[in-house]
Amino acid sequence: MRTGIRAPVSTAVAIAVGFLVLISLLIPGLEDLRNQILNWAILLAAIALLLGLANLFQVHFNKVRDREKPVYSSILLVAMLVTFGLTLWQGSQGDVPKWIFNNLQLPIETGLMAVLAVSLTIAAARFFQSRSDLMGFVFIGALFIALLAAAPVFGLELPIFTQVVGPIINSLSISAARGLLIGVGLGTLATGLRILLGADRPYGG
Amino acid sequence: MSISPEVLVALALFFILLFSVWGRNNPRRVFRSIKAFKELQRNIELSVEDGSRLQIGLGSGGLLGPQSAAAFAGLTLLRQVADIASDSDQPPIATTGDGALMLLAQDTLRSTYRRLGIREQFNSKLGRVTGLTPFSHAAGALPLILDRSVLGSALIGSYGNEVGLIAGASQRANGFTTGGSDRLSTQAILFAAADEPLIGEEIYATGAYTNAGAAHQASLRSQDLLRWILIALLIITALAPLFEGSQIVQ
Numbered sequence: 001m002r003t004g005i006r007a008p009v010s011t012a013v014a015i016a017v018g019f020l021v022l023i024s025l026l027i028p029g030l031e032d033l034r035n036q037i038l039n040w041a042i043l044l045a046a047i048a049l050l051l052g053l054a055n056l057f058q059v060h061f062n063k064v065r066d067r068e069k070p071v072y073s074s075i076l077l078v079a080m081l082v083t084f085g086l087t088l089w090q091g092s093q094g095d096v097p098k099w100i101f102n103n104l105q106l107p108i109e110t111g112l113m114a115v116l117a118v119s120l121t122i123a124a125a126r127f128f129q130s131r132s133d134l135m136g137f138v139f140i141g142a143l144f145i146a147l148l149a150a151a152p153v154f155g156l157e158l159p160i161f162t163q164v165v166g167p168i169i170n171s172l173s174i175s176a177a178r179g180l181l182i183g184v185g186l187g188t189l190a191t192g193l194r195i196l197l198g199a200d201r202p203y204g205g
Numbered sequence: 206m207s208i209s210p211e212v213l214v215a216l217a218l219f220f221i222l223l224f225s226v227w228g229r230n231n232p233r234r235v236f237r238s239i240k241a242f243k244e245l246q247r248n249i250e251l252s253v254e255d256g257s258r259l260q261i262g263l264g265s266g267g268l269l270g271p272q273s274a275a276a277f278a279g280l281t282l283l284r285q286v287a288d289i290a291s292d293s294d295q296p297p298i299a300t301t302g303d304g305a306l307m308l309l310a311q312d313t314l315r316s317t318y319r320r321l322g323i324r325e326q327f328n329s330k331l332g333r334v335t336g337l338t339p340f341s342h343a344a345g346a347l348p349l350i351l352d353r354s355v356l357g358s359a360l361i362g363s364y365g366n367e368v369g370l371i372a373g374a375s376q377r378a379n380g381f382t383t384g385g386s387d388r389l390s391t392q393a394i395l396f397a398a399a400d401e402p403l404i405g406e407e408i409y410a411t412g413a414y415t416n417a418g419a420a421h422q423a424s425l426r427s428q429d430l431l432r433w434i435l436i437a438l439l440i441i442t443a444l445a446p447l448f449e450g451s452q453i454v455q
């Protein structure tokens with residue numbers, strides 16, 4: 001049954017809980033309340049993780065059913081069910097789940113990391129081809145100097161880069177990073193306040 | 206000289222409320238042009254015209270920390286894109302590596318479809334988890350791009366280095382890619398790998414640049430003003446030792 005009051009109620013609950021957590025950070029003595037709310041949030045996030053798993057299963061189950069590249073999806077579904085079942089049975093620290101993590105998941109993700117290294121090298125080369133403006137030259141120049149300063153070239157250390165240019169580039173990049181982080185921090189603060197004010201409702205309310 | 210967190214929060218709140226009321230209809234107040242948002246707008250229109258699909262990536266940062274702000278920017282973009290392209294042949298699809306973000310993406314899409322009066326066209330597959338770790342999320346998003354199922358990708362959320370795989374695949378498929386993240390290393394990767402990257406706080410301007418409402422524009426103005434205040438404080442703090450002992454300070 002649709003009552004038509006779901007959106008205002010969810011908005012009011014979200015704003016009230018948000019303000020309670022914010023106030024508990026500013027006023028001493030409300031730590032227990034804050035911890036309780038955060039524990040609820042962690043519990044809800046764990047349930048959402050299970051729902052995410054169910055969504056992944058549903059998407060690939062539908063692909064197998066619709067014969068849309070069914071081989072890969074079948075492998076994923078079997079692996080998911082076996083891992084899920086064994087982890088439920090033995091716990092996350094059990095011998096078989098640990099073996100699966102160390103011998104399957106870890107190498108696959110490390111392999112993806114290696115693919116990423118190649119992918120980024122190609123992206124940098126394409127970047128130089130497609131963007132020959134000032135920022136493009138600055139980026140490529142900084143990249144080469146950082147590489148030369150960070151590691152010896154064919155075993156030959158170039159003191160001008162490792163001792164002079166490297167530290168200059170390093171301090172410039174730290175300054176730039178701090179500037180960017182200030183912007184990110186202010187953006188995060190403004191987003192949080194917008195949600196607390198109910199002006200931005202990412203929960204569809 | 207320092208500003209306590211309480212004062213910063215109070216100032217930001219004051220400025221957002223102030224700019225929500227003051228100058229909101231002033232036509233002279235325009236934001237600087239950001240090419241990523243221009244190109245994104247063009248690609249949204251193109252996707253509606255030729256019946257192709259856009260992917261909105263929300264990352265795998267989750268909601269239990271400051272990284273959620275980047276994902277909220279992505280959800281705002283999802284709502285705006287869905288507003289324009291929901292009733293096209295290929296409506297936008299949201300991908301994420303987090304269960305809670307998947308629920309919010311589905312909720313955002315569902316409420317947009319309901320508001321547009323096309324609730325029956327909503328499909329929960331439009332908001333999906335492609336993997337529950339950062340790299341599996343990226344690996345799960347690759348087939349969408351490499352199969353040419355999507356025209357372009359807007360990767361707005363808390364991504365890590367795995368974003369390079371998605372952006373690289375998009376380049377190979379000749380698809381448009383824009384993206385931004387709260388992490389600096391990811392921004393550097395996107396600068397090289399995306400067609401139009403969003404650098405620094407530009408990701409948080411998504412709502413203001415996609416006409417998501419007056420509150421987004423007010424919060425962007427307050428961000429800008431606070432940044433200038435912080436810059437002024439940094440310069441004063443840096444110059445203060447030069448004047449120590451001089452008559453100006455005495």
